[in-house]
Structures are given as C-alpha cells and as structure tokens.
Amino acid sequence: xxxxWAFFSFSDPTVRIVSxxxxxxxxxxxxxxxxxxxxxxALVGDAIAHAILPGIAIAFMLSGTKNxxxxxxxxxxxxxxxxxxxxxxxxxxxxxNDTAVALVLSVFFGIGIMLLTHIQHSGSGNQxxxxxxxxxxxxxxxxxxxxxxSVVAVxxxxxxxxxxxxxxxxxxxxxxxxxxxxxxxxxxxxxxxVTVLAIAIGIQxxxxxxxxxxxxxxxxxxxxxxxSLKIMLILxxxxxxxxxxxxxxxxxxxxxxPTGPWIxxxxxxxxxxSLFFAxxxxxxxxxxxxxxxxxxxxxxxxLKVFYKLSVxxxxxxxxxxxxxxxxxxxxxxxxxxxxxxxxxxxxWLLAEGEKLKLSSIGLVEAKxxxxxxxxxxxxxxQRLNLKEDHIHPNAExxxxxxxxxxxxxxxxxxxxxxxxxxxxxxxxxx
Amino acid sequence: MENQTALExxxxxxxxxxKPVLWEIDFKVPSGHLIGILGPxxxxxxxxxxxxxxxxxxxxxxxxxxxKDLDEVRSRLSYVPQRESVDWNFPASVREVxxxxxxxxxxxxxxxxxxxxxxxxxxxEKVGMxxxxxxxxxxxxxxxxxxxxxxxxxxxxxxxYLMDEPFVGVDAATEEAILSLLSGLRDEGxxxxxxxxxxxxxxxxxxxxxxxxxxxxxxxxxxxVFNSTYLREAYGGKLNLLSKLGEIIAREQFPLREPxxxxxxxxxxE
Amino acid sequence: xxxxxxxxxxxLVAMTCALLGSFLLLRKMAMLGDAISHAVLPGIVLxxxxxxxxxxxxxxxxxxxxGLLVTxxxxxxxxxxxxxxxxSIGISFTWLFAIGVILISAYTEQVDLDQDCVLYGEIAYxxxxxxxxxxxxxxxxxxxxxxGLLFLLTLGFVLVAYKGLKITSFNSDxxxxxxxxxxxxxxVFMSMVSITTVLSFEIxxxxxxxxxxxxxxxxxxxxxKRLKQMLLLALIFAxxxxxxxxxxxxxxxxxxxxxxxxxAGFFFLLALIFxxxxxxxxxxxxxxxx
Numbered sequence: 001x002x003x004x005w006a007f008f009s010f011s012d013p014t015v016r017i018v019s020x021x022x023x024x025x026x027x028x029x030x031x032x033x034x035x036x037x038x039x040x041x042a043l044v045g046d047a048i049a050h051a052i053l054p055g056i057a058i059a060f061m062l063s064g065t066k067n068x069x070x071x072x073x074x075x076x077x078x079x080x081x082x083x084x085x086x087x088x089x090x091x092x093x094x095x096x097n098d099t100a101v102a103l104v105l106s107v108f109f110g111i112g113i114m115l116l117t118h119i120q121h122s123g124s125g126n127q128x129x130x131x132x133x134x135x136x137x138x139x140x141x142x143x144x145x146x147x148x149x150s151v152v153a154v155x156x157x158x159x160x161x162x163x164x165x166x167x168x169x170x171x172x173x174x175x176x177x178x179x180x181x182x183x184x185x186x187x188x189x190x191x192x193x194v195t196v197l198a199i200a201i202g203i204q205x206x207x208x209x210x211x212x213x214x215x216x217x218x219x220x221x222x223x224x225x226x227x228s229l230k231i232m233l234i235l236x237x238x239x240x241x242x243x244x245x246x247x248x249x250x251x252x253x254x255x256x257x258p259t260g261p262w263i264x265x266x267x268x269x270x271x272x273x274s275l276f277f278a279x280x281x282x283x284x285x286x287x288x289x290x291x292x293x294x295x296x297x298x299x300x301x302x303l304k305v306f307y308k309l310s311v312x313x314x315x316x317x318x319x320x321x322x323x324x325x326x327x328x329x330x331x332x333x334x335x336x337x338x339x340x341x342x343x344x345x346x347x348w349l350l351a352e353g354e355k356l357k358l359s360s361i362g363l364v365e366a367k368x369x370x371x372x373x374x375x376x377x378x379x380x381x382q383r384l385n386l387k388e389d390h391i392h393p394n395a396e397x398x399x400x401x402x403x404x405x406x407x408x409x410x411x412x413x414x415x416x417x418x419x420x421x422x423x424x425x426x427x428x429x430x
Numbered sequence: 431m432e433n434q435t436a437l438e439x440x441x442x443x444x445x446x447x448x449k450p451v452l453w454e455i456d457f458k459v460p461s462g463h464l465i466g467i468l469g470p471x472x473x474x475x476x477x478x479x480x481x482x483x484x485x486x487x488x489x490x491x492x493x494x495x496x497x498k499d500l501d502e503v504r505s506r507l508s509y510v511p512q513r514e515s516v517d518w519n520f521p522a523s524v525r526e527v528x529x530x531x532x533x534x535x536x537x538x539x540x541x542x543x544x545x546x547x548x549x550x551x552x553x554x555e556k557v558g559m560x561x562x563x564x565x566x567x568x569x570x571x572x573x574x575x576x577x578x579x580x581x582x583x584x585x586x587x588x589x590x591y592l593m594d595e596p597f598v599g600v601d602a603a604t605e606e607a608i609l610s611l612l613s614g615l616r617d618e619g620x621x622x623x624x625x626x627x628x629x630x631x632x633x634x635x636x637x638x639x640x641x642x643x644x645x646x647x648x649x650x651x652x653x654x655v656f657n658s659t660y661l662r663e664a665y666g667g668k669l670n671l672l673s674k675l676g677e678i679i680a681r682e683q684f685p686l687r688e689p690x691x692x693x694x695x696x697x698x699x700e
Numbered sequence: 701x702x703x704x705x706x707x708x709x710x711x712l713v714a715m716t717c718a719l720l721g722s723f724l725l726l727r728k729m730a731m732l733g734d735a736i737s738h739a740v741l742p743g744i745v746l747x748x749x750x751x752x753x754x755x756x757x758x759x760x761x762x763x764x765x766x767g768l769l770v771t772x773x774x775x776x777x778x779x780x781x782x783x784x785x786x787x788s789i790g791i792s793f794t795w796l797f798a799i800g801v802i803l804i805s806a807y808t809e810q811v812d813l814d815q816d817c818v819l820y821g822e823i824a825y826x827x828x829x830x831x832x833x834x835x836x837x838x839x840x841x842x843x844x845x846x847x848g849l850l851f852l853l854t855l856g857f858v859l860v861a862y863k864g865l866k867i868t869s870f871n872s873d874x875x876x877x878x879x880x881x882x883x884x885x886x887x888v889f890m891s892m893v894s895i896t897t898v899l900s901f902e903i904x905x906x907x908x909x910x911x912x913x914x915x916x917x918x919x920x921x922x923x924x925k926r927l928k929q930m931l932l933l934a935l936i937f938a939x940x941x942x943x944x945x946x947x948x949x950x951x952x953x954x955x956x957x958x959x960x961x962x963x964a965g966f967f968f969l970l971a972l973i974f975x976x977x978x979x980x981x982x983x984x985x986x987x988x989x990x
Contacts, residue, residue: 509873511871
C-alpha cells in the first residue's frame with residue numbers, strides 16, 4: 001500500500017517521467033486511433049506499428065545514436081513508406097486490402113528483425129536498448145524522451161483539434177467529404193501522417209507488437225458509451241491515459257512486470273467491460289431488453305386469453321381458474337406463473353379466492369392488445385394481400401411491437417375499421 | 431408436368447441485420463415457366479432467392495420445392511449468384527468453374543467422372559464458350575463471365591433454375607443468347623426464376639411474374655400482374671408503416687416471432 | 701551438415717505455409733492468420749507451465765485452444781456485440797498476446813521461453829535437438845522430422861481436398877447451394893492453419909509465420925492466373941527464400957527467420973515490378989492495336 005502512495009505522490013523523478021510520458025503517449029495514440037477506428041483501419045495501424053521497426057534500425061545504423069529524435073525520423077519514414085506501400089498494392093494489383101496489410105506488416109517486420117539482430121550481433125557498444133521497441137520499455141524513459149514525446153503529443157492534438165470538422169466528415173463518410181469539396185487527399189495524408197507519428201512515439205510504451213491495441217482499443221471502448229465524436233475522443237483519451245497510468249503503476253510495484261502488456265491488459269478489460277455493460281449499446285442492456293420484451297409478450301398474451309374468455313365468452317362474473325387459462329394457450333408452467341405474478345403486481349389481475357379476474361385497468365390493457373392484433377390482421381389482409389387463413393399466426397407477435405405512434409398510423413391508414421378479417425369486433429378504448 | 435407446383439413460398443418473413451426485408455411472402459409457382467422476379471432496389475429480390483436456397487435463416491415461413499424440403503431435392507435446383515459476388519481474379523479456368531456444377535458433397539474428394547466432363551463440355555457448347563474453355567476467368571468480359579455462370583448452372587442438369595440478375599453488365603448479344611437459352615429450358619418443362627430490375631424488357635422476356643417490394647405485390651401470369659396498378663404499388667415507395675415497424679424491430683431487439691411460433695416447419699395450410 | 705538441417709527445416713515450414721497461405725489469401729483471410737499466430741502465445745506459455753517441458757504435444761493442445769479462443773472471441777465481438785470486424789480482430793489478438801507476454805515475465809523461472817524467441821524463433825538451434833535412428837547410426841533433428849511430417853500432411857491434405865478448397869474459396873454461396881458444408885470446410889482448413897502455426901512457432905516465431913503464410917503466395921498470385929501454377933510457384937518462392945535466407949543471415953550475422961522473410965519480401969517486390977511492367981506493356985499493345 002505504501003508503494004502505491006509512493007507512486008501517486010510522484011516524488012520520485014523517474015516515476016514522474018515514466019508515468020507522465022506513458023500517459024501522454026497513450027492519450028495521443030487513443031485520440032488519433034479514434035479516427036483509425038472510425039475509418040475501419042484498425043489493422044492498418046497494426047501494420048504501420050510493425051513497419052516502423054526497420055526505420056528505427058536503419059536510423060540507428062546510419063547515425064550510431066539512440067537520440068529519440070533521430071530514431072523517430074527513421075520510424076516516421078518507414079511508417080510512411082509502409083502506408084504508401086499498402087495503398088499502392090491495394091490500388092494497383094489484384095491483391096485484396098487485407099492481404100496487402102498482412103504482407104507489408106510481415107515483410108517490414110522481418111526486415112526489421114534481420115537488421116536488429118544484425119546490430120545486436122555486431123556488438124557496436126551502445127546497441128542495447130533498441131529491442132525495447134519490440135515490447136516497449138517505458139521504464140527506460142529519460143527526461144529528454146519525455147520532452148520529445150510531449151512536444152509531439154501537443155502537436156498531434158493541435159492538428160486534430162484544428163482540423164476537427166474536416167476529420168470528422170472524412171472519417172464518417174469520405175465520399176460525402178469528396179462531394180462537398182473538401183480536399184480529401186490532403187486530409188487523408190494528414191491523417192496518415194498523424195497516425196504514423198502517434199505510432200512512432202507510442203511504441204516506446206507498448207512496443208510494436210501491441211501498438212494496435214493502444215490505437216484501437218480505447219476507441220472501441222469509448223464507442224460503446226457514446227455516439228458523439230467529441231465525447232468519444234475525450235473518453236478514448238481518458239481510457240488511454242488511465243491504462244497508461246495503471247501500466248506504469250503495476251511495473252513500479254513489481255519491476256519484473258512489463259509496462260506495455262499491462263497497459264494493453266488494462267485497456268482490454270476496460271473495453272470488454274464497456275462492450276458488455278455500457279447502457280444502450282452494451283451487450284447486457286441488449287439482453288435485458290430482449291428479456292423485457294419476452295416478458296411483455298407473455299403478459300400480453302395472457303391478457304388476450306383473459307379477454308377472450310371473460311369478455312367474449314362472458315365468463316366475466318365467475319372469474320377464471322389457472323387450469324382454464326392453461327387449456328387455452330400452451331405456455332410452460334413456470335413462465336405462466338411468473339406472468340400471472342407480474343400482472344397481479346400491475347393490478348391488471350385481481351385474485352378472488354382460487355380464481356382470477358381482469359381489473360378495469362387490466363381490461364383497458366387487454367383491449368389494447370386485442371385491438372392491435374386485429375388491426376394488424378386487417379393490415380395484413382388489405383396491404384399484404386394475405387389470404388384469410390394465413391393471417392392469424394402472422395398477426396401474433398406484431399401486436400406486441402406496435403407503438404402508440406404506429407397504432408395511430410395504422411388506424412388512420414385502415415380508416416378505423418370495426419371488424420377484423422374474421423369478422424370479430426375490434427375493441428376500442430371507449 | 432405443366433400444372434405441377436414447382437415452388438411454394440409460404441408466409442416467408444426474413445430479416446437482414448434484424449431488420450425485416452421480406453414480409454409474409456406467400457406464393458406458388460407452377461413448373462414450366464420463365465418467371466421474372468421484379469421490384470425496386472432493396473425490395474428483397476436477392477433475399478428471396480437466398481431464402482429459397484437456404485443460404486440464410488428465415489424468421490418464419492417455409493419453402494417447398496416439388497412439395498419437399500430443399501435437402502431432399504437439392505439436385506433438382508440450381509442457383510446462379512450475382513456475377514459481382516465473386517472475385518473474378520481467382521486463379522481458375524473457364525472449364526474449372528463450369529466443372530463446379532458437377533461437384534457434389536459426395537464426390538469432392540474424388541476425381542470427376544468422364545460422364546461429368548462430357549456434361550461440362552455440353553454446357554460450355556450451349557452458351558458458346560467451348561472455344562474459351564482453357565481461358566482464365568480473369569480474362570473474360572462481363573458477358574462471358576455471365577455465360578460461364580450459366581454454363582455452370584446448366585451442367586447441374588436441374589429442374590428449377592434460380593438466377594440473380596443474369597442480365598446485368600452484359601452485352602446485347604449475350605443477353606439475347608442467354609434469353610433464348612432460358613426460353614429453351616422453359617420449353618423443356620424446366621422452371622426458371624430470374625431476378626430482374628429492368629421493367630422495359632420484363633414484359634417481353636417473361637411469361638410469369640413476381641412483383642416484390644418487401645411485401646408481395648402480385649404473382650401470376652404476366653398479363654395479370656403487369657398492369658399500372660400493381661406496378662405503381664411496387665415502385666411507388668415502401669409502405670410507411672411497414673418500414674417504421676421494421677426499424678423498431680431492429681432497434682429495440684424485438685423478436686420477430688414468438689418462441690412458440692409454430693409455422694416454420696409447418697406441413698402446409700391448416 | 702548443420703546448415704543443411706537448418707535450411708531443410710526452414711524450407712519445409714515455409715513450403716507448408718505456402719500451400720495453406722495460398723488458400724488463406726484466396727479466401728481473403730490473411731489477417732486472421734495474423735491474429736491466430738499472435739494469439740497462440742498464451743496457450744503455449746500455459747501449456748509450458750503446466751507440463752513443465754517443451755514437449756510438442758502439450759504445446760500443440762495449448763496453442764490450439766488459444767487459437768480456438770481467439771476465433772471465438774473475434775466472432776463474439778463481431779457478431780454478438782456488433783463491433784466492426786477489423787477492431788474485433790485487433791482487440792482480441794493484442795489482448796491474448798499481452799497475456800502471453802505477462803505470463804512469460806511472471807514465470808521466468810518456470811518458463812524457458814524468452815521474448816525474442818516469441819518474435820523470431822530459434823531455427824539456429826534446430827541441429828542441437830537430435831533424434832537417433834537404427835542404433836545411433838542415423839540421426840535427424842527433431843524439428844526437421846516434425847516439419848517434414850507436417851509438410852507431407854499438408855501436401856496430402858491439399859491434394860485430396862483440392863476441389864473442396866477451390867469451390868469454397870471461389871464461391872462459397874454456390875458451394876452451399878450444392879449442399880456442401882462450407883462451415884465444415886472452413887473449420888478443417890483453419891485447423892490446418894492453426895496446427896501449422898503452432899508447430900512452426902518454435903522455428904520461425906509467432907509473427908514471422910504470417911510472412912511465410914502471406915508473402916510467397918502473394919508473389920505467386922501476381923505472376924499467374926492458374927491455381928496449380930500459383931501453388932507451385934508459391935512452393936518455389938518459399939524454397940528459395942529458405943535457402944537464400946540462411947546464407948543472407950550468415951552473411952549479415954542476423955536472424956535466420958528475419959532474413960528468410962526479407963528475401964521473400966524481395967521476391968515479392970520483383971514480382972510486383974514485373975507484373976506492373978507487364979500490365980503496362982499490355983496496355984501499350986492494346987493502344988497500338990487500336
């Protein structure tokens with residue numbers, strides 16, 4: 001616990017540099033990555049990250065230094081070359097885009113590995129540390145690195161903010177952007193450039209192999225919570241930042257632990273949780289919704305049975321037993337009991353000893369369901385030209401879906417009919 | 431043969447990404463006709479074919495072929511997908527593609543018999559592509575590609591042919607050749623269903639029509655179907671109510687059919 | 701002698717990958733191969749920890765499970781949660797790979813795998829793990845035997861399943877309409893890819909397998925329009941890359957796997973230039989003929 005305090009007091013300059021640097025890197029990658037995510041280019045980001053390796057190796061071989069600015073220039077050039085190569089191969093050959101991506105990714109990476117091992121084996125003294133680009137080694141960040149990365153991060157954010165509108169239109173709909181006269185080519189180049197830049201600095205924290213996660217995963221998480229691009233960018237940056245911080249914390253607490261993979265681990269968990277639990281777009285809320293719907297369907301089917309038996313067969317005064325109801329419609333026992341409990345709770349059903357009766361508000365509700373069912377039957381026979389004997393089973397289920405707004409439309413279109421196609425009366429509220 | 435029902439589609443409802451694109455489609459097709467499936471873009475023509483071929487799951491309803499399930503009579507059916515649905519850069523020759531018409535689940539691991547190869551040759555001859563048998567498919571024109579697909583289908587020697595837009599992107603000579611070929615099939619008592627989007631030529635090409643716009647507008651002999659009332663209904667836009675309902679179903683994750691809905695494997699009308 | 705064993709092993713792995721990769725390319729699933737090759741890592745590490753040895757069988761099971769897990773995870777995210785496909789792939793495999801690296805770092809004592817091996821394998825160590833036959837007279841490296849068997853298995857599979865692979869790759873809807881189970885074919889094919897990925901892992905590393913799966917087939921694809929020729933050319937490029945790569949690596953004193961891939965990339969570049977020139981000259985011819 002003391003260690004956690006020690007970390008968050010940021011009194012240790014190394015901790016300060018490393019965590020600040022990691023957070024900056026993660027945040028700028030997340031922001032830029034959001035656009036890559038929206039353009040459905042997650043795997044292109046992965047390829048660029050791998051393709052940066054030979055650039056770094058060549059920059060080192062030519063310059064002999066590990067100066068971050070020099071290495072980043074190399075990274076930038078090879079990342080840019082890879083982007084161009086993927087576009088060229090997709091456009092000019094019969095190879096599909098995903099093949100082009102896999103091809104560029106693996107060939108550049110293979111060259112990178114060859115050069116890197118060559119450098120390692122040639123033992124020119126200060127070569128150690130280059131392989132940190134494979135898995136990232138945030139812990140080795142120096143103050144000079146931090147400055148470089150902060151400048152680049154600020155630069156990236158400035159570009160994104162000042163071109164916000166253009167990038168937004170382009171990411172959502174490049175065709176529309178082209179039609180409305182935006183300089184699409186220039187926007188694409190700028191976006192490619194900032195992506196390569198963000199990746200070039202980002203690999204310091206997570207390494208080339210896991211860089212795609214830093215780009216894409218925060219955006220996917222953010223997307224689960226919002227449909228607004230602005231909020232999405234802020235959320236992605238936050239999620240990226242938090243993951244960066246937690247990665248550095250974990251490797252501070254347990255130095256054997258690598259920062260990069262833990263950043264990705266945190267990111268993935270946040271994202272999976274978001275994808276499952278986010279309201280509206282999350283999987284859980286969808287499941288709950290489906291459950292609510294099936295309960296609603298059961299409730300309403302039961303009401304229909306009540307309506308049929310009590311109003312149309314005039315069993316109203318006596319009330320109905322559970323057996324009578326079950327004979328009318330095959331519903332499994334536990335579902336049936338649960339539905340009856342729900343209807344009682346809503347006061348739509350009243351118990352009279354062993355028997356059950358519709359309440360007055362229950363009757364209104366039952367009428368509504370029966371009305372929608374019969375209106376839909378009308379619609380099927382009139383608009384869809386269904387034969388009379390085909391109608392009934394197909395009107396089932398739609399009555400549960402029709403909203404009040406649609407009901408109004410339906411009534412208007414059918415001109416308030418009084419009888420359904422089987423000549424049963426359509427019950428109106430009054 | 432003439433009055434036998436070749437194909438029955440019974441109250442078929444099908445969705446794409448949860449949104450219903452076919453509502454309660456219900457019709458029967460007699461055998462021995464050349465049938466056009468017509469309707470505006472997005473009216474569910476392709477979805478209908480894919481449902482007949484069981485390439486996607488319907489929400490409800492069923493399809494019977496000669497009164498039987500697809501799996502029992504699969505060899506009597508032949509499907510021609512849209513030409514654009516495959517990558518024509520695939521490394522294969524014309525002959526190789528047409529040979530696929532003789533592939534069956536049971537002979538995939540064996541060589542084709544010489545009788546199969548004869549049938550392939552005959553099919554190539556019928557579409558006028560025998561001279562191109564060893565040509566690579568990437569070197570063909572649009573019309574030639576379509577001829578290859580038709581030949582592949584002919585090689586199946588089926589009784590019902592389902593073709594998705596065979597006249598799209600095809601030169602006039604090919605269009606005419608394909609049409610006379612299909613008319614020939616019809617005259618042999620085969621049933622040919624064709625998804626077609628060009629109203630101009632439809633009346634001249636087909637003798638039977640199915641008019642769709644997410645719902646069935648009409649199905650029957652062309653004289654009964656091809657009139658201004660039905661055409662206006664089919665091409666005059668979607669039914670407002672139906673499309674709104676579809677949107678709600680897709681957005682709200684409603685089940686399109688209740689779990690105990692019985693009709694899917696029904697045995698016919700009750 | 702060592703050189704021959706290393707080259708033979710590399711060539712057999714590369715040729716196996718070339719055969720399967722050709723169909724992977726034609727099925728437009730190259731990136732799925734990438735995802736699987738990353739994702740097998742945690743499976744291999746776990747198998748290593750549990751069995752405590754580098755025995756191939758437990759690694760195969762661990763990795764196959766991980767491979768299966770990543771395909772299911774991608775499917776779940778894409779189909780059930782409606783996340784776009786590229787992001788589903790990207791998120792799934794980076795996560796599993798991260799877990800793998802974390803496991804390696806956490807259990808360094810138990811797990812004799814280092815991160816470099818993960819990336820580019822240990823083909824140089826192939827000649828040191830030998831299996832002796834007929835009383836020690838005859839011996840072969842274990843990896844050479846395994847990759848030889850794998851190559852024969854794959855070659856047999858492709859020969860027997862040629863028609864099925866062809867029709868399901870070219871037009872899967874049509875295959876389905878003939879009653880062919882495209883799902884079963886997909887599963888069998890992907891299992892072959894997974895097995896190859898796992899067995900090649902030690903030799904060329906997780907990531908470079910993707911290169912062997914994609915690059916020689918893509919090179920062949922640019923040069924021919926015939927499937928049989930494509931498979932043959934892919935085999936030849938795989939073989940040349942393995943032989944040339946070894947000597948390039950010796951020359952540069954660098955990773956053999958890296959050099960093999962670099963050379964494969966060089967062949968691709970040549971094929972690309974050649975095919976561009978050819979299509980340009982065809983256009984000129986067409987222009988002159990008009």
